[in-house]
Amino acid sequence: MLSVEDARQQMLNTIPVLSSEKRGILDCTGYVLAEGLHAAENIPPFDNSAMDGYAVRAADVKNVSKENPAVLSVVEMIAAGYAPTKQVMAGQAARIMTGAMMPEGADAVVMQEVTQQVDNEVKILESVDNSENVRFTGESVATGQQVMGKGKHLRPPEVAMLASLNRPEVTVYRKPTVAIIATGDELMLLGEPLEPGKIRESNRYGLYAQVEEAGGIPIDMGIAPDDEAEIERIFRAALAKSDALITSGGVSVGEHDFVKSVLERLGEVNFWRVAMKPGKPQAYGISDGKPIFGLPGNPVSSLVVFELFVRPALLKMAGHTELLRPTFKATLTEPITNRDGRVNYMRAILTGANGQYTAETTGPQGSGILHSLVLANGLITIPAGVTLGVGETVDAQFLF
Ligand code: AMP
Numbered sequence: 001m002l003s004v005e006d007a008r009q010q011m012l013n014t015i016p017v018l019s020s021e022k023r024g025i026l027d028c029t030g031y032v033l034a035e036g037l038h039a040a041e042n043i044p045p046f047d048n049s050a051m052d053g054y055a056v057r058a059a060d061v062k063n064v065s066k067e068n069p070a071v072l073s074v075v076e077m078i079a080a081g082y083a084p085t086k087q088v089m090a091g092q093a094a095r096i097m098t099g100a101m102m103p104e105g106a107d108a109v110v111m112q113e114v115t116q117q118v119d120n121e122v123k124i125l126e127s128v129d130n131s132e133n134v135r136f137t138g139e140s141v142a143t144g145q146q147v148m149g150k151g152k153h154l155r156p157p158e159v160a161m162l163a164s165l166n167r168p169e170v171t172v173y174r175k176p177t178v179a180i181i182a183t184g185d186e187l188m189l190l191g192e193p194l195e196p197g198k199i200r201e202s203n204r205y206g207l208y209a210q211v212e213e214a215g216g217i218p219i220d221m222g223i224a225p226d227d228e229a230e231i232e233r234i235f236r237a238a239l240a241k242s243d244a245l246i247t248s249g250g251v252s253v254g255e256h257d258f259v260k261s262v263l264e265r266l267g268e269v270n271f272w273r274v275a276m277k278p279g280k281p282q283a284y285g286i287s288d289g290k291p292i293f294g295l296p297g298n299p300v301s302s303l304v305v306f307e308l309f310v311r312p313a314l315l316k317m318a319g320h321t322e323l324l325r326p327t328f329k330a331t332l333t334e335p336i337t338n339r340d341g342r343v344n345y346m347r348a349i350l351t352g353a354n355g356q357y358t359a360e361t362t363g364p365q366g367s368g369i370l371h372s373l374v375l376a377n378g379l380i381t382i383p384a385g386v387t388l389g390v391g392e393t394v395d396a397q398f399l400f
C-alpha cells in the first residue's frame, strides 16, 4: 500500500497547471497571477503629509513647548488633491491636510492637535524631527520594482494594489471546472420519499461545496446508476465539459463497482490502495490531460480524500504553489489506539490557547458517520499501530 505522502506526490507530479486568461480587477479575487507585476509609477507619486496639521521647517520648531511655543505665519492652506502654490520660508508654515502635497521648503508636519491657529498665525507647541509625518515619493513602491510575482494569490490587499498600480486587468491562471458525479442505485435525490434500501445522496453536495471552497468551479453531473454503459456515457459527457472529473463510489471490490472498469477505459488510471483510514480504495488518473479522481463512496472517506488529495491538485491546476494546509502539533485529551496498519485521519475539535492546541475526537469515527465531520474543525493524524496517551502530541490541521 502507498503512503499518503507518496501517493499524493506521485499524483501531484502529473497534475497540469491550467492555461491563463485576462480578468478584470473586479473579477480576479481568488485567482493566481500568471505574470509578474512591476510598478510603472511611484507609490506615493509625490511627498505628502501623513497628518492634518502644518507643514514646517523642523529647524524652526526645535525645542518648543506649550510654555515656549514657536509662532509661524501661515502662507496658505493645501488640501488633498491640490498642489501647493507657495514655498515655506524660515518662520513660515502651510496648513496641510492628510495626503496633500508637501510644499517646497517644508520638511516636516506638525499635527494639528499640538497647534493653535489664530488668524494667519499658528503657535507650534511641540517640536518635530526632520521628515516626521511626511510620506515620501516611492516609499511604498518605487517605479520599476516588482510588486507581485507570478504565482501570487490575489486576495483583497492584492486587488487594492492592482488599482494602486493602475492595472484594470491582469493575467491569471484559469480556475479548474470540475465535473462531479455520484454513482449508486441506492442513491435518491432530495425531496423524493425514501424507498426501502435507498439513502439520500450526499457526496455530490459535499464535493460541490469542497470544489468551491478550493477555488474550483463545480459542475453537477447528477447521479449515475450502477450500470456500466450508463456510467461510461455520463463520465465521458462530464469529461468533455470540464478540466477535471470527480466520481464518487464504486471503486471498491463490490460486485457492482463498475466505476473501475469504466475509468480504465477513459485514460491512464491507477487504482490505489492508500494506507489511510478513512478512504483506502481510490482511483487516480489522467485522460487527455484532464485529472480524474475516483473517490470512495463512504461519506467521510469522500470528504477526507478530497481534502488530502483533490484539493491540493485543484490548487495546483489553478496556479497555486502552496498546496497543503499547514500542520501543527496538538496535545491529546484522550488516549487513542490505532491497531490498523494504516494512518488514521481522525476528526477532531482543535482548541488553541497560548500557542498550544489540544485535540478531542468527535465520537464514533466510522467512515459512514458524516456527523463526525460536522462536529470537527480539524483532522489529527494517528500513525499506524500506535497507542497514544493523554498529553502526547499528534499532527493536526484545520479543515475548511
Ligand atoms: P461504494 O464506494 O459505492 O461501495 O459505497 C460505499 C458506501 O457509501 C455505501 O454505503 C454507499 O451507500 C455509500 N455511498 C456511496 N455513494 C454515496 C453518495 N453519493 N452519498 C451518500 N452515500 C454514498
Ligand code: MG
Pocket (backbone or CB within 6 Å): 183, 184, 185, 249, 250, 297
Ligand atoms: Mg456504490
